Amino acid sequence: MSRALVISGGGSKGAFAVGVLKKLFNEFPGLDFDILVGTSTGSLIVPLVAVDDMDSLEKLYTEQKTENIVLEGRLGDRLADVSIFDASPLKKLLGKNYTDQKYGAIIATGKKLFFTTTCLQNGQLVVFTTSDTAGYPANYEVKKIVNAEHFRQAVLASACQPVFMQPVKVNISLSGNPEQHFQYVDGGVREYAGIQMAIDNGATEIFTILLSPEKEAGGDNEELTDLFSILRKTIDIFTDDVGKNDLIIPQQYNEALQYIAAVKKKMIRNGITSDQVKDFFTIRGRESPYEDKVPIKMFVFRPAAPLNGGPGGLSFDPAVMKDMIVKGNAVAKDFIAALDPGDITWA
Secondary structure, three states, X not given: OOEEEEEOOOHHHHHHHHHHHHHHHHHOOOOOOOEEEEEOHHXXXXXXXXXXXXXXXXXXXXXXXXXXXXXXXXXXXXXXXXXXXXXXXXXXXXXXXXXXXXXHHHHHOOOEEEEEEEEOOOOOEEEXXXXXXXXXXXXXXXXXXXXXXXXXXXXHHHHOOOOOOOOEOOOOOOOOOHHHHOOEEEHHHOOOOOHHHHHHOOOOEEEEEOOOOOOOOOOOOXXXXXXXXXXXXXXXXHHHHHHHHHHHHHHHHHHHHHHHHHHHHHHHHOOOOHHHHHHHOOOOXXXXXXXXXXXXXXXXXXXXXXXXXXXXXXXXXXXXXXHHHHHHHHHHHHHHHHOOXXXXXXX
């Protein structure tokens, strides 16, 4: 069995994910993940989960203020720049929390970490990974992280929301290569939650934490009267739409696997041999996306109502984030209470 943790984007709303994880680890101390996929704020979380440093993770999401993440400026002053805010404080924070020593500890675990980004030059979804054996599907590009600085650049790029935060060059090993000028931003532009990465790399059990509710609560009815608020709201709407597709497609894939498995069992019960069943589901000259795949256990955690944290989760208020941790804890508690005994293969 291969177990994956997937955490979506959402800025300060990542505190909700911290609350979910705290409750799960408290109730099931043996719970562990060998595949960890992060998008945006999820990329800040999964490295510390990989090395079981929940204390540092909780501090990261309860002690930071907005000025520790971005420096705000007036929109009119930055039209000639590459972003509205300056993400230099976030870069310093990453250097403090993801040291060379911490990177070494992460690599030593042998766990596969994936950070989703979007390349501005070609529009491609690019996934940076610590894994030497990552899958290389056609719908996104995979790049191997080579050292600690490369690791920090990849995490920073995944977390930098375009327009609001400056793009990042994640090309430390490509000096002299044309790609050294490529700029990367938040993977949420293309992939809100990297569930597909977990599937492609052999996960059979996936825990997905999404930082937006399944259904929005009908809007806030407030008129948007300036360019800045309209821009932030537009990006929020776009991100929510991307997120819906990221969950729907893997669920449909898994339903197809479950259906195929049920059909195969029925055929065998009716006297067809296993070899004959395999032959029926093999078409020569065509590769099946379901070949040798088994249905996946998928557990999804998400808030019941929109979390605070401002548009894009770019408002960092310790009191608000502590409340998000409480909400995440409550969702995990309800999940545990509803589990059937047969589901707890990971306890």
